[in-house]
Amino acid sequence: MSELSHEKLAGEFALLCELTEADRADRLANLLVSDPSLGKELSALFAHADKAPLLDKASVIITQKIMAPGEEWRPGQKVGDFTLGPRLGGGAFGTVFLAQQTSLGRRVALKITPNIGREGQTLAPLDHPHIVRIFSEGRCESGNRLLCLQYIPGVSLEQLLKAFPHGPERTTDLIEYLENSLPGGEPATLLASRLGERAAFSALSLCGVLHTWTEQIASALAYAHDRGVLHLDVKPGNIIIDHYGKAWLSDFNVSLQSLADANELKLNMFGGTDFYMAPEHREAMKTGTPTAFAALSSATDVYSLAKVMDETAEQWTAKRKKWDAVPCRVGTYVDDPKDRPTAAQWAVEARNALKLAEAVQASGTLPLNDWIERDLRSAAVLAVLIPQIIGALVNLVYNGSQIVDWLDDSQREVFKQLCLFYNPVCFALGTYFLFPRMAPVFDSLPRSAADARELRRTALSFPNRAFTIPCLLWVGSFVVFPFGIHFFSSPLPELATYLHFLLSFLFSALVSGTYSYLFSGLVIFRFLYPRLWWGTESISTTAPLELKCVEQRLRIFCWSAGAIPIMGAALFLFLSRPDDGHTLYRWLTLILMSVGVLGFGVAIRIQNYLEKFLQRLTSRS
Amino acid sequence: MDAQTKTQITRYLADFSGGNERALDELVPLVYPYLKQVARGFLRKEYNAGSLQPTALVHEAFIKLLGQNAVEFQNRNHFYALVASFMRRVLVDRARRHQASKRKDDTDYKYFLEQDQEEGFGETTDEFLVQLEVALKKLETVDPRRAKLVELKFFANLGNEEIASAMDLSLATVKRDWLFAKAWLAKEMAEALEN
Numbered sequence: 001m002s003e004l005s006h007e008k009l010a011g012e013f014a015l016l017c018e019l020t021e022a023d024r025a026d027r028l029a030n031l032l033v034s035d036p037s038l039g040k041e042l043s044a045l046f047a048h049a050d051k052a053p054l055l056d057k058a059s060v061i062i063t064q065k066i067m068a069p070g071e072e073w074r075p076g077q078k079v080g081d082f083t084l085g086p087r088l089g090g091g092a093f094g095t096v097f098l099a100q101q102t103s104l105g106r107r108v109a110l111k112i113t114p115n116i117g118r119e120g121q122t123l124a125p126l127d128h129p130h131i132v133r134i135f136s137e138g139r140c141e142s143g144n145r146l147l148c149l150q151y152i153p154g155v156s157l158e159q160l161l162k163a164f165p166h167g168p169e170r171t172t173d174l175i176e177y178l179e180n181s182l183p184g185g186e187p188a189t190l191l192a193s194r195l196g197e198r199a200a201f202s203a204l205s206l207c208g209v210l211h212t213w214t215e216q217i218a219s220a221l222a223y224a225h226d227r228g229v230l231h232l233d234v235k236p237g238n239i240i241i242d243h244y245g246k247a248w249l250s251d252f253n254v255s256l257q258s259l260a261d262a263n264e265l266k267l268n269m270f271g272g273t274d275f276y277m278a279p280e281h282r283e284a285m286k287t288g289t290p291t292a293f294a295a296l297s298s299a300t301d302v303y304s305l306a307k308v309m310d311e312t313a314e315q316w317t318a319k320r321k322k323w324d325a326v327p328c329r330v331g332t333y334v335d336d337p338k339d340r341p342t343a344a345q346w347a348v349e350a351r352n353a354l355k356l357a358e359a360v361q362a363s364g365t366l367p368l369n370d371w372i373e374r375d376l377r378s379a380a381v382l383a384v385l386i387p388q389i390i391g392a393l394v395n396l397v398y399n400g401s402q403i404v405d406w407l408d409d410s411q412r413e414v415f416k417q418l419c420l421f422y423n424p425v426c427f428a429l430g431t432y433f434l435f436p437r438m439a440p441v442f443d444s445l446p447r448s449a450a451d452a453r454e455l456r457r458t459a460l461s462f463p464n465r466a467f468t469i470p471c472l473l474w475v476g477s478f479v480v481f482p483f484g485i486h487f488f489s490s491p492l493p494e495l496a497t498y499l500h501f502l503l504s505f506l507f508s509a510l511v512s513g514t515y516s517y518l519f520s521g522l523v524i525f526r527f528l529y530p531r532l533w534w535g536t537e538s539i540s541t542t543a544p545l546e547l548k549c550v551e552q553r554l555r556i557f558c559w560s561a562g563a564i565p566i567m568g569a570a571l572f573l574f575l576s577r578p579d580d581g582h583t584l585y586r587w588l589t590l591i592l593m594s595v596g597v598l599g600f601g602v603a604i605r606i607q608n609y610l611e612k613f614l615q616r617l618t619s620r621s
Numbered sequence: 622m623d624a625q626t627k628t629q630i631t632r633y634l635a636d637f638s639g640g641n642e643r644a645l646d647e648l649v650p651l652v653y654p655y656l657k658q659v660a661r662g663f664l665r666k667e668y669n670a671g672s673l674q675p676t677a678l679v680h681e682a683f684i685k686l687l688g689q690n691a692v693e694f695q696n697r698n699h700f701y702a703l704v705a706s707f708m709r710r711v712l713v714d715r716a717r718r719h720q721a722s723k724r725k726d727d728t729d730y731k732y733f734l735e736q737d738q739e740e741g742f743g744e745t746t747d748e749f750l751v752q753l754e755v756a757l758k759k760l761e762t763v764d765p766r767r768a769k770l771v772e773l774k775f776f777a778n779l780g781n782e783e784i785a786s787a788m789d790l791s792l793a794t795v796k797r798d799w800l801f802a803k804a805w806l807a808k809e810m811a812e813a814l815e816n
Contacts, residue, residue: 014800
């Protein structure tokens with residue numbers, strides 16, 4: 001562009017600047033017609049004029065930078081009311097020291113920053129157990145701002161990530177590191193009142209640790225968001241873990257006090273850490289337009305926290321396969337702000353996930369754990385079918401050897417036919433009534449809270465159905481066999497034979513039903529139920545209601561798993577006829593008693609396992 | 622500081638005042654260490670109000686270098702021009718140097734206008750300064766007056782009144798020119814980014 005037209009451009013620009021927005025738009029539209037090249041150039045200039053304040057601001061900041069305030073302060077130095085201790089950290093905007101406040105004789109974290117932004121005012125109204133508190137704000141002689149903050153003995157998550165590149169082996173390693181890495185190498189002072197907190201933290205699994213921190217920081221963010229404050233720089237360096245394992249959100253220097261304050265937006269929008277920045281935040285930084293700034297919301301912080309926790313989880317669990325055991329997310333960062341959960345929702349989710357992680361950890365692992373986790377559907381099917389198949393076989397052998405002896409040839413023939421007919425029918429019917437209804441539970445993850453509730457209801461009904469449906473079919477066989485033989489051939493020899501059939505089927509029904517309940521309960525309660533949560537439903541409040549009767553039922557079934565076979569053996573002792581072969585008689589009694597004892601052993605193991613899991617899940621803490 | 626260097630500095634200053642911008646090439650490396658030292662010294666002084674004026678900074682640096690009486694500038698405006706060009710050179714050089722030394726692949730935390738612990742700014746600040754320099758160079762070719770204004774405003778951090786008197790313009794013109802120059806630079810930088 002020639003010099004002349006550049007001057008013309010500048011002149012026209014100055015003219016347009018004086019107009020109101022509407023008039024300017026009109027004139028620009030006219031210019032686009034009368035002098036297209038000038039009009040286009042001017043529109044482009046106005047399109048970028050929004051970003052221009054950045055040039056004002058940048059010059060001030062760059063000048064301030066040269067002062068490098070942090071560089072000037074040294075431990076031991078006196079600054080106003082404070083004596084500086086070791087340097088705790090330095091961000092883009094200042095340096096933080098551990099300091100002794102002389103007048104009050106307390107230890108504080110003193111942040112020395114250039115006098116820009118409103119970190120103090122933003123922080124002052126925030127009073128949350130996971131947000132670093134501010135005590136006071138002042139100026140030092142050089143004009144720098146002194147923020148007197150609560151001192152949190154601990155280290156940043158960033159430092160922890162560096163110290164444990166692949167995650168700590170045990171949580172106690174983490175605690176040990178935290179206690180030994182306090183600033184200035186001072187020993188950790190533990191408050192007796194908080195020892196419980198530390199012990200509870202030490203007992204967490206790694207997964208539990210991450211969920212705990214996520215929950216704590218998410219709740220801190222939710223609290224700040226409620227008060228219109230955006231943090232806008234959530235990153236590992238700004239999350240402090242104290243030596244009790246508690247996470248604190250710090251460093252509000254690029255935060256915004258009010259979303260509505262557009263000037264504030266522009267003034268402060270120089271911060272943020274690229275790697276953890278939400279797309280809309282990056283956009284706002286790049287373009288600097290008011291529209292781009294307006295796109296910032298609480299979801300922006302949620303993205304950053306998700307990114308932080310995701311990074312931590314990935315780094316710490318890359319070499320551990322157990323991670324997937326807990327289905328709730330630690331962090332999922334999605335590009336569209338609308339699709340992100342709110343911080344409050346996420347805090348509940350994290351609490352749920354923690355609950356699950358604790359429950360999983362408390363229950364320990366079973367030999368088939370991995371396989372069950374991988375294929376829940378097959379596991380559930382087998383959990384019901386195996387006891388039923390074994391029950392059917394044992395029943396068949398028993399009936400075939402004990403009852404059929406009393407029948408004549410034609411009756412035996414009918415018995416055989418009925419066996420061939422009724423068993424497949426039973427399994428087909430049972431499968432039909434039991435499994436198709438369950439399919440959605442295995443097929444889909446919940447899409448809404450109502451959906452999740454429905455799926456959980458269906459899932460929880462499964463063990464009950466796995467007991468009742470086969471039992472009904474067994475009762476059916478009491479009708480089908482003796483009366484089938486009666487009808488197709490001739491009446492059974494004595495009333496006792498009918499009773500014998502009844503007892504035999506009833507006994508099989510109870511034994512196989514009991515084991516079906518226990519095995520399927522194991523799959524459902526421990527592996528499936530924890531997956532069926534959505535959104536803000538809190539496990540701690542909902543699970544106790546939903547699982548109210550489960551523990552009691554488990555105990556009953558556990559006892560009956562042992563008691564019924566033993567009772568069967570006892571009955572057998574009474575019911576068997578004196579002319580029964582001694583050998584068979586002894587073997588059957590022995591087998592029944594062994595089944596009783598073994599079954600009781602297995603059942604008690606399952607019950608114990610589930611009880612631990614469920615107790616953790618339903619505890620209100 | 623030996624006498625020879627002092628003479629050199631004085632000569633470069635005279636050269637610069639005579640309109641030779643190249644003199645800065647020699648001047649900046651000689652003065653830069655003192656500039657940092659002075660900046661630190663400023664902070665310890667109680668009178669300083671917290672914001673460090675580049676003019677005061679550069680002035681102090683020269684006094685420290687050459688002694689009170691040796692520093693002679695033709696007039697205030699010449700001095701302002703020196704400070705602006707000088708700071709521009711210092712900051713842009715620093716940004717470029719820092720950018721060059723930081724070309725590594727790992728995803729470092731990037732702060733816009735981040736203050737690095739030792740030298741230079743965060744990567745994004747460096748980029749910003751370098752982009753600004755490119756755009757400003759371009760503005761110099763089409764509109765030297767407004768480019769000068771930007772230099773005074775941005776790098777010497779002068780107020781509008783000071784600029785008006787230094788450039789012999791009306792206050793209204795300074796404000797108008799600054800608005801236009803800002804928009805022009807912003808557009809130029811954005812377009813450069815897109816390409």
